[in-house]
Amino acid sequence: MTSLFEEISDPTPDDVPVNRVAITVNGQKRTADVEPRLLLAHFLRQGLKLTGTHTGCDTTNCGACTVLMDGKPVKSCTVLAVQAEGREVVTVEGMASGSELDSVQEGFKDEHALQCGFCTPGMMLAARALLNENPDPTEDEVRFALSGNLCRCTGYQNIVKAVLWAAAKDRGEDPTQAVEKYTAKQKGANQ
Amino acid sequence: MTQTADPRAGAPAPVDEIKIGGLGASRRRVEDNRFLRGKGNYFDDIVLPGMLHMEILRSPMAHARIKSIDASRAWAIPGVRLILTGEALATRNLGWMPTLSYDTQAVLATDKVRFQGQEVAAVIADDPYIAKDAVTAIQVEYEPLPPIVNPEQAVAPGAPIIRDDKLGQTDNVVFDWEVGDQAGTEAAFATADVVSRLQLHYPRSHPCPLEACGAIADYDRATGKLTAYLTSQAPHIVRAAVALIAELPEHQIRIISPDLGGGFGNKVPIYPGYVVAILASILTERPVKWVEDRTGNLISTGFGRDVYLDGQVAMRKDGKILAVKMNTLSDHGAFFADAQPSKFKIGLMHSAFASYDIPYAHMASRGVYTTKAPGGVAYRCSFRVTEAMFFQERMVQAAADDAGIDQAEFRRINFVKDDDFPHRTPYGFLTDSGQYNKCLELALKEIDYEGFLKEQAEARKQGRLLGIGISTMTEPLGAGNSREYDILGIKMFDSAELRVHMTGKAMLRTGAKTQGQGHETTWAQIVAHELGLPAEDIVVEEGDTDTAPFGMGTYASRSTPVAGAAIAMAARKVKAKARKIAAHLLEVSEEDVEWELGRFYVRSQPARGVSIQETALAAYSNMPDGLEPGLEAVSYYDPPNLTWPFAAYVCTVEIDPETGVWDVLRFVAVDDCGVRINPLIVEGQIQGGLTEAYAMASMQFITFDADGNCIGSNFMDYLLPTAWETPGWELHEVVTPSPHHPIGAKGVGECATVGGPAAFVNAVVNALSHLGVRNIDMPMLPDRVYEALTKRTDVSGAPPVKTD
Ligand code: FES
Numbered sequence A: 001m002t003s004l005f006e007e008i009s010d011p012t013p014d015d016v017p018v019n020r021v022a023i024t025v026n027g028q029k030r031t032a033d034v035e036p037r038l039l040l041a042h043f044l045r046q047g048l049k050l051t052g053t054h055t056g057c058d059t060t061n062c063g064a065c066t067v068l069m070d071g072k073p074v075k076s077c078t079v080l081a082v083q084a085e086g087r088e089v090v091t092v093e094g095m096a097s098g099s100e101l102d103s104v105q106e107g108f109k110d111e112h113a114l115q116c117g118f119c120t121p122g123m124m125l126a127a128r129a130l131l132n133e134n135p136d137p138t139e140d141e142v143r144f145a146l147s148g149n150l151c152r153c154t155g156y157q158n159i160v161k162a163v164l165w166a167a168a169k170d171r172g173e174d175p176t177q178a179v180e181k182y183t184a185k186q187k188g189a190n191q
Numbered sequence B: 001m002t003q004t005a006d007p008r009a010g011a012p013a014p015v016d017e018i019k020i021g022g023l024g025a026s027r028r029r030v031e032d033n034r035f036l037r038g039k040g041n042y043f044d045d046i047v048l049p050g051m052l053h054m055e056i057l058r059s060p061m062a063h064a065r066i067k068s069i070d071a072s073r074a075w076a077i078p079g080v081r082l083i084l085t086g087e088a089l090a091t092r093n094l095g096w097m098p099t100l101s102y103d104t105q106a107v108l109a110t111d112k113v114r115f116q117g118q119e120v121a122a123v124i125a126d127d128p129y130i131a132k133d134a135v136t137a138i139q140v141e142y143e144p145l146p147p148i149v150n151p152e153q154a155v156a157p158g159a160p161i162i163r164d165d166k167l168g169q170t171d172n173v174v175f176d177w178e179v180g181d182q183a184g185t186e187a188a189f190a191t192a193d194v195v196s197r198l199q200l201h202y203p204r205s206h207p208c209p210l211e212a213c214g215a216i217a218d219y220d221r222a223t224g225k226l227t228a229y230l231t232s233q234a235p236h237i238v239r240a241a242v243a244l245i246a247e248l249p250e251h252q253i254r255i256i257s258p259d260l261g262g263g264f265g266n267k268v269p270i271y272p273g274y275v276v277a278i279l280a281s282i283l284t285e286r287p288v289k290w291v292e293d294r295t296g297n298l299i300s301t302g303f304g305r306d307v308y309l310d311g312q313v314a315m316r317k318d319g320k321i322l323a324v325k326m327n328t329l330s331d332h333g334a335f336f337a338d339a340q341p342s343k344f345k346i347g348l349m350h351s352a353f354a355s356y357d358i359p360y361a362h363m364a365s366r367g368v369y370t371t372k373a374p375g376g377v378a379y380r381c382s383f384r385v386t387e388a389m390f391f392q393e394r395m396v397q398a399a400a401d402d403a404g405i406d407q408a409e410f411r412r413i414n415f416v417k418d419d420d421f422p423h424r425t426p427y428g429f430l431t432d433s434g435q436y437n438k439c440l441e442l443a444l445k446e447i448d449y450e451g452f453l454k455e456q457a458e459a460r461k462q463g464r465l466l467g468i469g470i471s472t473m474t475e476p477l478g479a480g481n482s483r484e485y486d487i488l489g490i491k492m493f494d495s496a497e498l499r500v501h502m503t504g505k506a507m508l509r510t511g512a513k514t515q516g517q518g519h520e521t522t523w524a525q526i527v528a529h530e531l532g533l534p535a536e537d538i539v540v541e542e543g544d545t546d547t548a549p550f551g552m553g554t555y556a557s558r559s560t561p562v563a564g565a566a567i568a569m570a571a572r573k574v575k576a577k578a579r580k581i582a583a584h585l586l587e588v589s590e591e592d593v594e595w596e597l598g599r600f601y602v603r604s605q606p607a608r609g610v611s612i613q614e615t616a617l618a619a620y621s622n623m624p625d626g627l628e629p630g631l632e633a634v635s636y637y638d639p640p641n642l643t644w645p646f647a648a649y650v651c652t653v654e655i656d657p658e659t660g661v662w663d664v665l666r667f668v669a670v671d672d673c674g675v676r677i678n679p680l681i682v683e684g685q686i687q688g689g690l691t692e693a694y695a696m697a698s699m700q701f702i703t704f705d706a707d708g709n710c711i712g713s714n715f716m717d718y719l720l721p722t723a724w725e726t727p728g729w730e731l732h733e734v735v736t737p738s739p740h741h742p743i744g745a746k747g748v749g750e751c752a753t754v755g756g757p758a759a760f761v762n763a764v765v766n767a768l769s770h771l772g773v774r775n776i777d778m779p780m781l782p783d784r785v786y787e788a789l790t791k792r793t794d795v796s797g798a799p800p801v802k803t804d
């Protein structure tokens, strides 16, 4: 049996291949014996009990499973755990340090950028990756960077605001003002 | 001796309601604290010791007789614990189960499969990978039967009978139902100057919350108790249904609906997967988890819409509507499983035209079976109200065009006037309040209606296609009252239980179930408003049938109108008791006690008072003689009427004549949902709702090919707009409090999804109206728009889809 379902103690049949992987997750090195077909998303969720990484589809479309691998956003439903061998993975649980939230998390709360919360971890990590690359994105750049992440609840407008909020905060500017500027521009914005 | 001193001298400063997070505060959400940290508790996050995993085998065919099922190869896979087929279920009388509309539905198919994706067998194994392996190893032999993918085929002579399992079912008709005054309507049509007719199809759609459905069933033989963690918007209804289906005593069933990753109506019905998981847990005596995958979700669970309209409007020359006729033909799939009040076969479709002053109307509705998935759920909708308002607003636009009257002016002529409430609608509802014209005028002003019409005329000269669409509607939200509204006989009220602890902190439980609406935040605001307790001192809990008072759950925008009202009433009961305690503490009679937010005081001496927290302490430590200790109350609220919010949506678009691609230029939304408890959350609901409206108008639908194959069973085919396509929304408000709701609130969660689609379609059709185009069925895919503008015809989207 792989270590994933450890409470079931039946022996693993001999013909099931098992690989040992070592993956650094949220700064901590974790090792496990896994079947090669095990998805990284399941490794994180069931194996490490990091259930903040969600899965919302079977076709790599929704992005609910987005994590950072070596700093780049990846859809963990489409990465095998064995492919993450030796890599650094950051999940939503690794965003805050202690009681201090990441600015993206703060922005999401302040701008009401989540409703059911299911897309939120993946959405925030995609946003974090964007801001690491581009500290002052335009609305279009935010929308494009998040276009691999579906949200069914919010209509994205507040998510865009939240990311602009976080970007301003990271730059040391007043985040509320940055959002107000964007809101004022909203009128006729699609033109 | 004269006293000129301030009578309030010595009294504490009044409580600032916004500061304590009361009514009208854009309070940041408390539930976010866990969601932001990845600490939500969705059902798939729950792991029970010894848990097994279930996977479902689905039919590849739309309609076929099952000749044999051979599971021997699946049994041979190590780690497989149990395989269930329809036959195994039938021996326990569980082959079929009742639907929410008094029909039956196969749990696992026994005789035939009746839609592609239907549940045929289930494997329970040590882990989900093994269960999936085993499912693919099951061999089923099918004998194909002809599929039926639209109502026309269903009622054609010689059509195969889909529901041959039902005694006495000799055709594919589910129901014929009518409402309204037929004779009056016919008479009015006979006197009309203009009759406008429009035929269209509201395509099949799916609520598609980002989290699909699923269950963990945990039956404990030792105690006889079944605990089931279910993705349910209505856990108490599930408990009642499980008691009936599985014949377990109701007090031994505990349904827990943990955090839900969205619902939108998808999580109201009871699905075969839940029932099979429960049986599997009973048989294996281990917890069994079933996680529905996206394909399973889209192909088999509650769809919405799929209704055809033949509508007619009779008018005088001056544009006054005299009467309306609506004939609807609805496609319910293989089982009539609509989640709706049982009295109404086609939901509240007859709420159509509620915002217009029309003397006569008649509606005839027919529902049919097809070889498609069952559902008919209230997808972000108060029971077919989405179709009703879409049909209404499309008919209104066509009628305005046919009468040669400007579409805004046409609405002004026919709106119910502000002083005309309560107003009896032509189909018999009673609307409560509204300022329809004010909303419309605000929307027109914001979008600069006149300016746009000029711009449009200019653009047309240059061959550019600009269009403007309006949608105005009121919708009935918050079922009951219980006289008229029930589901499976259970009356549609709701409930709240408020417990104020000794230190003035409180716990609130309701029979509703949040799935993103933010109940944990807003419910506390209602209590703060009623009692003056800071919202942060009130914890809100929902979704556990062992602890929550009985309620009908959250769907159809009914939580604020019904559960929200129950909360206010429970808080008022608490306040009434606290007043007695205050009188005791202040040593005056109750009549001399006055209330201001958070505080009782002696009428003649405002400085002499006690806070609500002090009365709470006394309720447990210093109660007056003859008064029960404690400070708690339960309220069951049966609303006197539905609430009737109003919305005016105006959209401008530009179509690219080379490709048929259309872009939203602007979208102005004016919503009047009465008093707003939390403006930030209300706006979030509207933005989300508009995005789902845009989705249905532009890309999101499920269709079928001639063989009955479902097209739209994954995110490659079932397109949801991303941040990139989704337009920005410009929101505005008007407030007309509900006259009968305790805090004047109305439902809002669905207004935008209900009223939004017609604004987009009206805009695109308006851009093409000079070419004689009257209708393009949703979704207005570029190829459909291109066909309309090049061939100058209407475009139907009814299945089967075209294949060239
Ligand atoms: S689960 Fe949908 S993209 Fe990974």
Ligand code: FES
Binding pocket: A113, A114, A115, A116, A117, A118, A119, A120, A150, A151, A152, A153, A154, B210, B261, B262, B516
């Ligand atoms: S908040 Fe529900 S899917 Fe984004």
